[in-house]
Amino acid sequence: MGRMQGFGTTIFAEMSALAVRTGAINLGQGFPDEDGPAGVLAAAVASIEGGGNQYPPGPGLPVLRRAVAEQRRERYGLDYDPDTEVLVTVGATEAIASAVLALTENGDEVIAFEPFYDSYAATIALSGAVLRPVTLRPSGGRFTFDPGELRAAVTPRTRAILVNTPHNPCGTVFTGEELAEIAALCVEHDLVAITDEVYEYLTFDDAVHRPLAAFEGMRERTVSISSAGKTFSVTGWKTGWVCAPARYVDAVRTVKQFLTYVGSGPWQEAVAHGLAHELDWVEALRKTLQSKRDRLMTGLEAAGFTVLRPQGTYFVQADISGLGHTDGLTLARALPELAGVVCVPTQVFYADPSRGARYVRFAFCKKDEVIDEAVARLRRL
Numbered sequence: 001m002g003r004m005q006g007f008g009t010t011i012f013a014e015m016s017a018l019a020v021r022t023g024a025i026n027l028g029q030g031f032p033d034e035d036g037p038a039g040v041l042a043a044a045v046a047s048i049e050g051g052g053n054q055y056p057p058g059p060g061l062p063v064l065r066r067a068v069a070e071q072r073r074e075r076y077g078l079d080y081d082p083d084t085e086v087l088v089t090v091g092a093t094e095a096i097a098s099a100v101l102a103l104t105e106n107g108d109e110v111i112a113f114e115p116f117y118d119s120y121a122a123t124i125a126l127s128g129a130v131l132r133p134v135t136l137r138p139s140g141g142r143f144t145f146d147p148g149e150l151r152a153a154v155t156p157r158t159r160a161i162l163v164n165t166p167h168n169p170c171g172t173v174f175t176g177e178e179l180a181e182i183a184a185l186c187v188e189h190d191l192v193a194i195t196d197e198v199y200e201y202l203t204f205d206d207a208v209h210r211p212l213a214a215f216e217g218m219r220e221r222t223v224s225i226s227s228a229g230k231t232f233s234v235t236g237w238k239t240g241w242v243c244a245p246a247r248y249v250d251a252v253r254t255v256k257q258f259l260t261y262v263g264s265g266p267w268q269e270a271v272a273h274g275l276a277h278e279l280d281w282v283e284a285l286r287k288t289l290q291s292k293r294d295r296l297m298t299g300l301e302a303a304g305f306t307v308l309r310p311q312g313t314y315f316v317q318a319d320i321s322g323l324g325h326t327d328g329l330t331l332a333r334a335l336p337e338l339a340g341v342v343c344v345p346t347q348v349f350y351a352d353p354s355r356g357a358r359y360v361r362f363a364f365c366k367k368d369e370v371i372d373e374a375v376a377r378l379r380r381l
């Protein structure tokens with residue numbers, strides 16, 4: 001499979017298998033170890049028991065499309081027609097894949113900030129497009145990009161830019177100025193923006209998530225993507241959505257219908273309930289995660305790591321050089337034996353792994369006692 005050359009087993013599978021084999025605490029893969037809101041879980045059960053078990057309509061259940069449109073309007077002042085401008089997908093992952101496959105041609109270039117979520121490079125390769133990474137680097141205590149480097153990445157072949165904020169794995173929430181910079185570039189070069197906003201609710205301190213589609217000239221050229229997995233702690237439900245102008249939604253749906261046709265109905269009903277009735281629960285989750293972030297950061301610092309304070313997501317980046325290590329992959333593979341903890345080497349999220357060799361990623365979406373035990377083990381390093 002030429003196009004997928006180099007995309008073997010993901011690091012998450014390798015590290016999670018290592019965690020199981022060694023009995024180590026898994027702070028590698030980002031999934032919560034506590035359930036989502038009871039009302040959302042009950043709504044899924046009620047849907048199954050109430051006969052919601054056959055194919056939903058291709059674009060997704062109307063009740064969820066309306067709830068998504070309502071959420072974009074209430075939270076961000078963005079108006080989407082639930083019938084023509086919203087599409088339900090099998091998680092954000094399918095939305096991203098369908099958007100890239102639908103909107104790029106062989107040889108088109110797609111810009112993405114690296115480190116990037118692992119599906120981006122694989123999806124771009126599948127579509128026959130070419131990935132142009134723009135590297136995020138620590139500056140002022142957070143990872144960010146150099147606007148000159150971003151501008152220099154645009155060529156006559158550039159078709160699209162993938163923008164993930166809040167950003168996994170860096171924890172950066174792009175500021176209004178950073179997003180305005182990206183927006184201006186998109187307008188100037190007639191680029192399509194594909195945004196991954198799955199952590200839109202999970203921001204900390206005074207960081208605010210702003211959708212790129214809300215910037216001048218962007219609504220008509222942005223495919224906005226989000227998902228229920230992170231918002232409602234139901235990462236196994238794989239229920240996501242696209243909001244975009246009708247012509248983009250048509251193109252994305254054309255691809256999506258031959259990948260999965262539709263996503264599962266009961267989750268869609270339950271997520272619609274969540275968006276309409278459980279956002280207070282989500283706000284409580286946000287606060288809890290912020291304190292878990294602080295708990296893990298304090299522990300990692302005590303163990304000798306240099307950590308960057310994430311402004312959102314589930315993840316902390318830890319610089320390993322203070323501990324005398326130079327290669328995160330080597331350390332991550334040894335850590336279960338050394339300390340009984342699993343992390344993810346950040347270098348796997350880079351086009352060129354050497355650029356991320358100094359960092360490993362730890363997830364803090366775990367019970368306090370799990371974080372405390374992991375930290376106690378790491379202090380023996």
Ligand SMILES: *Cc1c(COP(=O)(O)O)cnc(C)c1O
Pocket residue numbers: 090091092093094117164167168196198226227228229230235238239240
């Ligand atoms: C978890 C995650 C996804 C995948 O979302 P699903 O809805 O589970 O497909 C996409 N992008 C980022 C940045 C993520 O962290």
